[in-house]
Amino acid sequence: MxxxxxxxxxxxxxxxxxxxxxxxxxxxxxxxxxxxxxxxxxxxxxxxxxxxxxxxxxxxxxxxxxxxxxxxxxxxxxxxxxxxxxxxxxxxxxxxxxxxxxxxxxxxxxxxxxxxxxxxxxxxxxxxxxxxxxxxxxMMLLGRKTAPEKIATFLLEMSERLNETGCAVKLGPARRFSLPFSRQQVADVLGLTIETVSRQFTKLKNDGVIELPSRREVEILDRPALVSLAG
Amino acid sequence: MxxxxxxxxxxxxxxxxxxxxxxxxxxxxxxxxxxxxxxxxxxxxxxxxxxxxxxxxxxxxxxxxxxxxxxxxxxxxxxxxxxxxxxxxxxxxxxxxxxxxxxxxxxxxxxxxxxxxxxxxxxxxxxxxxxxxxxxxxMMLLGRKTAPEKIATFLLEMSERLNETGCAVKLGPARRFSLPFSRQQVADVLGLTIETVSRQFTKLKNDGVIELPSRREVEILDRPALVSLAG
DNA sequence: CGATGTGTTGATTGACTTCAATCTGGGTGG
DNA sequence: CCACCCAGATTGAAGTCAATCAACACATCG
Missing domain, CATH: 2.60.120.10 (Jelly Rolls)
Structure with missing residues (x-):
């Protein structure tokens, strides 16, 4: 067996x-x-x-x-x-x-x-x-992108990577997903501090680009805006 | 042939x-x-x-x-x-x-x-x-190191890489070498601006850590200091 | 010798960090 | 059941490091 x-x-x-x-x-x-x-x-x-x-x-x-x-x-x-x-x-x-x-x-x-x-x-x-x-x-993200660009790029990448994990069929990017990262870990991915990550998240929420149903959940409301912010 | x-x-x-x-x-x-x-x-x-x-x-x-x-x-x-x-x-x-x-x-x-x-x-x-x-x-350098740490790490890496290119015999790190990079290119490696690179170079020179015989030449006077600065 | 590209230096700004206080929500024990 | 706890997260105020803006120096080359 x-x-x-x-x-x-x-x-x-x-x-x-x-x-x-x-x-x-x-x-x-x-x-x-x-x-x-x-x-x-x-x-x-x-x-x-x-x-x-x-x-x-x-x-x-x-x-x-x-x-x-x-x-x-x-x-x-x-x-x-x-x-x-x-x-x-x-x-x-x-x-x-x-x-x-x-x-x-x-x-x-x-x-x-x-x-x-x-x-x-x-x-x-x-x-x-x-x-x-x-x-x-x-490396390009770490060396040359601003905090807002880093966050936008990160969210887009997450929405893609977290969907590939399913089956062999190629799904589109997820609209809503659960982050496997704490805020500190997001900061450690992006080369930022936890406070900056938090501030950028709430800014995106206030701007109507994303929704944050819970600490780990993210829902993308306006993907084109996110793409444009990603630089 | x-x-x-x-x-x-x-x-x-x-x-x-x-x-x-x-x-x-x-x-x-x-x-x-x-x-x-x-x-x-x-x-x-x-x-x-x-x-x-x-x-x-x-x-x-x-x-x-x-x-x-x-x-x-x-x-x-x-x-x-x-x-x-x-x-x-x-x-x-x-x-x-x-x-x-x-x-x-x-x-x-x-x-x-x-x-x-x-x-x-x-x-x-x-x-x-x-x-x-x-x-x-x-990535660690780009995401988490400060400008002085970046410069020190860069110089140490250069002094090693530029010596391997010789023969198969393993030489120690070079004390003096010629950078294949312009200031702008150093900035592009480290995720900094040309001005910051220039300032850090002159600071290291004024502190007696390095000598800058010409624009592209670097001589390491105090390697331990550089190692300690590299973080 | 001017012209041009490259590098340096100074002054100021601004983005992100740091420090500090407060909030939130999930878990626990009274 | 709910008051309490506490780690994680948010928010605010202040500080700092590197970017930006600007002027100048220096070398190389026609």
Whole structure:
């Protein structure tokens, strides 16, 4: 009985496209693990001992300065791959934002397996290239955009990313969604302070661009306005 | 007569480790191209038609907003790989900062060749993962560091990167080097304005941390101070 | 030697942060 | 059941860092 058989991200994760024998081999190497909200999975600057596929939930990748400033450098959704294969240390911490389930592998085992299975490495390469693209466009946001632009861009990105997590069918961007981030975490994504995030949110609400049914809920009332604000 | 035979980055670029037959095949696909300082090689949002290895010189990867703000999202040195394989469009422009020589491939050809040569894809994966690490640590700088910290971090990174370009032997960081960037370009790397960059440079000079023999030259007088300022 | 592009320096402004007070809502124990 | 608690969020006032605006310096090149 293979747990891969029942895996909901089986067709979207890097495992997609592997044959039954390969899946079976991967299955013996990996194991499921639950990570509850707030719990860390990987520590910055630690030896890179494990890698994983996200099955369910959302996790943040962060780097910190010695004096405690934090920057969220990536967000992992279901079917995303996390950890640092082929490297000695992990340059970012990984912490669950929501309760999550992941499929973890010892990095050594995974590295060896990947090198023997070019199709898997290719999937990983495609994913890494896409992540690099996304990360670079986020650099533009961090370096050159104003607070209002950052918030607008963030909300648009959220409304897209949080909808992909469903099924294979490509849905449009969500009109209403539940943020997996606290205000502080939004600030850590955008390179702002919690107060600035709060102020910008209420401004958008007062301007009739969004509605905020609860702390974590966002409803986009005027998407074109948001797009125009995103710069 | 293969031009790869005489290639100075042959043992550091992704071509390293390929056998003679593979090198010969790559050689028929690629061609050398000179790019003079300021000349673009790839345009943002254009179809991704070519990829390349940097043989000599330094190039910048940039993204821009509609209203002309620019952010440098990466810098490519000799032996680095540029362009977007396995993707329809390039998300960043590539422009030469200095006179440069590159070895370009039609993306189609390269993609096909790479898929048939797992060792090459593996090299590319390792490179892409390393670049992602570097990019993420730059996000921390952009989002959370102050102007003095940005400048100090930048100078330290320059003193390291500009020395790796030599030979395979691992040299220590350079004490003195020539920036491949104008003040405006330094600003575009750090998410600052040209005036702020200039002021921070002169402040470091007045504090005896660095010397500025000419506009492009930098000499590090007090590295520990710089490390401590980098935050 | 002027012309032009690049860099520096100064004065002022403004956006975001910081500091501080208050609010809110979900959970708990009396 | 509801008063209380408390972390998270909002709002306000004041401060600061970097941007902007503006003038000038310097080098390179016809």
């Amino acid at each position: 293979s747990s891969c058989d029942t895996c909901v991200v089986r067709n979207r994760a890097i495992c997609a496209g592997l044959d039954n024998q390969e899946i079976a081999a991967l299955n013996t190497m990996g194991r499921r693990r639950a990570v509850s909200a707030g719990e860390p999975l990987i520590w910055e600057d630690d030896d890179s001992l494990l890698v994983a596929n996200v099955i369910e939930g959302v996790l943040k990748l962060t780097t910190s300065t010695e004096d405690g400033r934090e920057q969220i450098v990536g967000v992992a959704y279901p079917s995303d791959f996390i950890g640092r294969p082929f490297g000695q240390t992990s340059k970012a911490s990984v912490v669950a934002l929501t309760d999550a389930r992941v499929c973890v592998f010892a990095r050594n085992d995974f590295d060896r397996f990947a090198r023997e299975h070019p199709e898997l490495e290719h999937k990983l390469l495609e994913r890494t290239l896409a992540e690099l693209d996304r990360t670079r466009s986020w | 293969s031009s790869c035979d005489t290639c100075v980055v042959r043992n550091r670029a992704i071509c390293a480790g390929l056998d003679n037959q593979e090198i010969a095949a790559l050689n028929t696909m690629g061609r050398r191209r000179a790019v003079s300082a300021g000349e673009p090689l790839i345009w943002e949002d254009d179809d991704s038609l070519l990829v390349a290895n940097v043989i000599e010189g330094v190039l910048k990867l940039t993204t821009s907003t509609e209203d002309g703000r620019e952010q440098i999202v990466g810098v490519a040195y000799p032996s680095d790989f540029i362009g977007r394989p396995f993707g329809q469009t390039s998300k960043a422009s590539v422009v030469a900062l200095t006179d440069a020589r590159v070895c370009v491939f039609a993306r189609n050809d390269f993609d096909r060749f790479a898929r048939e040569h797992p060792e090459l894809e593996h090299k590319l994966l390792e490179r892409t993962l390393a670049e992602l690490d570097r990019t993420r640590s730059w």
